[in-house]
Amino acid sequence: MQSVKINELRPTQMTHGLREIHQKTTEYQSLSGHTLDMAIAEKPIPVVIGPNAASFAIDHHHVATALWRAGIKAVPTVLVADLSSLAQDEFWLTLENHRWTYPYDVKGRRVSFTAMPEHVWELADDEYRSLAASVRDAGGYEKTTVPLEEFRWADLFRSNLPYPTSDAEFESLVKKAVKLAKSTVAIGLPGYVGPAEQKRQE
Structure with a gap:
């Protein structure tokens, strides 16, 4: 496991959920000393080495951003692949083939890989991405190991x-989204629990 400076960590997605980041930031700021060190060590950032030996985060963008906002300068990382020998275009296509990148904006539109932000904290805020996390936490679907699952739910x-457009509207939307997540409309999405689970919880 190697430590990488957060300001040198390159993102592989265009958006994140600020509500989720604010929550994680508050949690990290409430910790100190060994407890904080343990919390940071629990979620190393999976990275792929790209052109010019740059470290690209392929998951845990929210964790890295929250730690940066909490004043942490570096994070532990786990090397997933070294693709530093590839040209830029070939590198990004390889990431996409492995589902290690998500080049879509806050409206779900495909964008060029050249538009990818330079730093993890520069990603655009997507309320639907935060909604996906809140719905999962509320039991609307189960966490899986399927790559980019939160983006599929956000879409x-x-x-x-x-x-x-407000905190109140967001909270109200969580309830509607949980119901939608357990409906037949969501069949096929990773972590789908279905209406039977909904009835048991009611």
Whole structure:
């Protein structure tokens, strides 16, 4: 496990959920000493080495951003692959083939890999990405190891629910999103639990 400076960590996605980041930042700021060190060590950032030996995060962008906001300068990383010998275009296509990148903006539109932000904290805020995390925490679906699962759920909510413009609207939307996540509309998405689970919880 190697430590990498957060300001040198390159993102592989365009968006993140600020609500989720704010929550994680508050949690990290409440810790100190050995307890903080342990919390940081629990979630090393999986990275792929790209052109010019740069470290690209392929997951845990929220963790890295929250730690940066909490004043942490470096994070432990786990090397997934070394693709430093590839040219830029070939590198990004390889990431996409492995589902290690998500080049879509806050409206779900495909963007060029050259538009990818330079730093993890520069990603655009996507309320639907935060909604996906809140729905999972509320039991709307189960966490899986499927790559980019949160984005697939975010896209479902983006296509079916209005964009929240306030905290109150967001909280109200979580309840609707949980119901949607357990409906037949969501069949096939990773972590789907279905209406039977919903009835048991009710």
